[in-house]
Amino acid sequence: MTDSPVLVVALGNPGPNYAATRHNVGVMALEEMLDRSRASLSSHKRTNTEVAEIRLGSRKVILARTREFMNLSGGPVKALASYFGVSVKDIVVLHDELELDFAAVRLRQGGGDHGHNGLKSVTKSLGTKDYQRLSIGIGRPPGRMDPAAFVLKPFSKSEAAELPIICADAVDELERFLA
Numbered sequence: 411m412t413d414s415p416v417l418v419v420a421l422g423n424p425g426p427n428y429a430a431t432r433h434n435v436g437v438m439a440l441e442e443m444l445d446r447s448r449a450s451l452s453s454h455k456r457t458n459t460e461v462a463e464i465r466l467g468s469r470k471v472i473l474a475r476t477r478e479f480m481n482l483s484g485g486p487v488k489a490l491a492s493y494f495g496v497s498v499k500d501i502v503v504l505h506d507e508l509e510l511d512f513a514a515v516r517l518r519q520g521g522g523d524h525g526h527n528g529l530k531s532v533t534k535s536l537g538t539k540d541y542q543r544l545s546i547g548i549g550r551p552p553g554r555m556d557p558a559a560f561v562l563k564p565f566s567k568s569e570a571a572e573l574p575i576i577c578a579d580a581v582d583e584l585e586r587f588l589a
Contacts, residue, residue, distance in 0.1 A: 416470070438573060529543070
């Protein structure tokens with residue numbers, strides 16, 4: 411087991427207008443992890459984020475949520491990694507994924523951004539794609555709906571009822587990876 415810290419960052423948009431939208435499912439999963447660890451986020455002014463530090467086994471884990479909009483996530487992620495001395499290989503980004511069926515969860519290192527502006531921003535700021543991504547499927551928009559509009563819509567009532575299970579599945583996957 412390594413002693414190097416892990417940075418788990420949830421991508422999403424700030425504010426109550428976006429809290430229940432598809433683009434914020436990564437933040438919802440982070441909230442599940444916070445609940446499990448009985449931790450709460452506090453302001454980290456130097457990086458314009460909110461953070462909590464926990465331990466999983468012998469590993470220090472920094473849980474974080476940016477205060478920036480999705481498209482500007484990279485700067486705060488880089489600032490967090492620098493401040494806490496986290497290497498790129500120990501960064502895990504939690505995010506929504508249009509290319510995965512609703513409720514599917516996939517953890518992988520590197521890869522493309524599939525048009526996800528938050529991932530584009532993180533990749534540009536870090537200068538590499540070689541960070542971990544925990545993708546949470548939100549499915550494709552119906553019909554000819556613009557994907558940008560779809561990700562900013564709230565989940566349907568039936569989807570919203572499944573979110574606690576989906577977020578629990580995502581955190582289970584992350585905990586297995588970090589163990």
